[in-house]
Amino acid sequence: MEQNSLWVDVSVITLIALTALLFANLLLGYLASRRFKSDAKPTGHFIVRALRFPISISIILFALGSILNHFSLSTSAVSLLHDIFRSMDILVWGQFFYRSSQFYLKRLSAINAQGSIIKPQTLPLLENTSAVVIVLFTLYLLFVTWEIDMTAWLASAGIIGIAVGFAAKDTVANLLSGVFILADSPYKIGDYIVIDSGERGKVTNIGLRSTRILTRDDLEVNIPNSIIANGKIINESAGKDIRSRVRVPVGVAYGSDIDLVRDVLVKVAYAEEEVCHEPEPRARFRAFGASSLDFELLVWIDNPEFRGRIVDNLNCAIYKAFAEADIEIPFSQHDVYIKSMPDGMEHGHAAKIAAHGIQNTQPIIDENK
Structure with a gap:
């Protein structure tokens, strides 16, 4: 009689489990095909479909655990089997959360909303962080299931972490900065x-x-x-687009026609093929220099990578255009006047020294560096 009652209970539990499995699969199938379609709500569709496996495993493991309670097994054997079933359940759900987090992060990175932290360059970091968190939490649940004392593990990890931190502080600083x-x-x-x-x-x-x-x-x-x-x-590539502005300074002699200088600079800019016409090139009179009127040509280029070459082209074109327009480019020059000569110095030698000027040239900056 007891044997018949045992198998009746097992049959009832099995029937309930099969019914729950059928209902869960039908419900999730309906949600995946009607409420969360892959083209309209891809994230919800993925999660609903991914839920089938862990829910099915949980129902089966729960049914097996309930059936074991009806058999005449020792307490230690039942406890061991329950711990095994619980561990399997934890691993299955851990896999589900791992896959869901990876899919969700990739989805947010693809959307890449303005100001969102989930960007293509930050995606690997967040994927690794979420994976580590899920794995550590899964291990914690497994340790709790098997009643493993984590105090010694945490203490050892803390000591090792302090030692590694002192030994590799520069590396840790670089990692945190990264x-x-x-x-x-x-x-x-x-x-x-x-x-x-x-x-x-x-x-x-x-x-x-x-x-x-x-x-x-x-x-x-x-x-x-x-x-x-x-x-x-x-x-140099930030902003609304990749274009960047280039400044080309140039000095002209005092007495030059500043309107002509502006026109020549702007024409040179428009003649350069790699200079953008929008925003339009501009010439600015910046300052009264020590020996020149200081102008600056401002142009926009499509890519900062080509700045050195474009500045070279503009400098060559400006020099030729100024020569054709008779616009003088001055250079710094100093004259030396000798009030009196030391005794014994010949007058002719002094005259040669006074006749020579001291010329200072400005350093040329290589824009390609």
Whole structure:
């Protein structure tokens, strides 16, 4: 009689479990096909479909655990089997949350809303962070299930963490700076940046420890992230678009026709093929210099990578245009006047010294560097 009652209970539990499985699959199938369609709500569609496996496993494991309680097994054996079932359930749900978090982060990165922290360059960091959090929480639940004391583990991890922190403080500083750079996103791969030390180049890689830039000399510079995080960064590719403004300073002699100078500079800018016509080029009279009237030609270019070449073209064109328009480009010159000569110095030698002027030239800045 007891044997018949046992199998009746097992049959009832099995029937309830099968009914629950059928109902859960029908409900999730309805939600996936009607409420959360893949084209309209891809995130909801993915989660609903991914829920089928963990829910089914949970129902089956719960039914098996309930059936075990009806058999004449020892307490230790039942407890062991329940712990095994619970561990399997934890692992299955941990996998579900891992897959869902990865899909959700990729979806947010694809949308890339303005001002959102989920950007393509921060996606790997957030994916790894979410994976570590889920794995650690899963391990914690497993330890609790098997009644493993975590105090000793945490103490050991704390001691090891302190020792590693002191031994590799520079590396830790670079890693933390890399995290902040990825989260704050002051620049991205392909941008032209200038850092405090003067290096200018295209960003080729952004890592957790360092950032690599490729200079115009075709040299790859590896810069620790802690240096970049604590310094000033000029991103020439930032803004509404990649275009950037270039300034070309030039001086003309006093007495020159300033209106003619403006017209010549603007015509030179419009004649250069790689200069943008919108915004239009402008010529500005900046200052009265020591020996020249200081002008500045302001133009916009499509890509900061070509700034050096375009400035070279503009300088050559300005020099030729000024020569054709008889606009003089002055240079700094100083005359030496001798009030009296030391005793014994010949008059002819003194005259030669007085006849020679001292000429100062300004250094030429290579824009390609």
